Amino acid sequence: MSDQRRRRVREAWDAVADDYARMRNPDGPDAALLDELVADLPDDATVLDVGCGDGARTLANLPADTLGLDFSRVQLGLARERIADAPLLQGDMTALPVADDSADAVTAYHSVFHVPHEEHPAVYREFARVLRPGGRLLLTVGRGSGNSTASDWLRSGHPMFWSTPGRATTLDQLRDAGFEVVWERLVDDPLGSEALFVLAELSG
DSSP states (O other): OOHHHHHHHHHHHHHHHHHHHHHSOSOSHHHHHHHHHHHTSOTTOOEEEETOTTSTTTGGGSOTTOEEEESOHHHHHHHHHHSTTOOEEEOOGGGOSSOTTOEEEEEESSOGGGSOGGGHHHHHHHHHHHEEEEEEEEEEEOOSOEEEEETTGGGSSSOEEEEEOOHHHHHHHHHHTTEEEEEEEEEEOTTSSEEEEEEEEEOO
16 A cells, blocks of 8 residues: 555544444444354454454454554544553554464454555455464455545545455455455444455464
8 A cells, every 4th residue: 555545544544533433333243243253262362353443343342352453543542442451553454563373363344445455465464474373364345346435434524445356356365365264244334234244264
């Protein structure tokens, strides 16, 4: 991602943080997927939540010591207000500031498709790098193909960028990064539509 596009995405998330948090129902089918994920993890599991946002929908439903990572400092500030004890880190998912083989699960809700799709394979390799063998990845997958930009997203005055190569290519990219797809599900999106979620397991 170019530095300019990276800055614009970060500025847009900073600008819409409060409105986005207010518009999203913190419960719902996609939040329930986290309960299923946690139920299959060891009691002492380490989880990395990539694109944690304000934390209400993901961090709040994950183990207490889950590391929340986000590109937006404002979003991390909201997460700190809601979940005071959660470890939080600002970072870029294309180069995670996390050690190799350090997580039992990675979650990435509505986050990967804000990275240009040509960089998605690098993101999935990063997820594989930080996961232990057999680790789980739960993420939102874009169903369409291409790039789009909302010029005034959520009336923030800032553009928001989306990019996805489509479902089939994404599944191939996950397999190339060493993941085996366990299931795919369409569930309600927090802003009122439907989103495709994929659970994958790291081979080995």
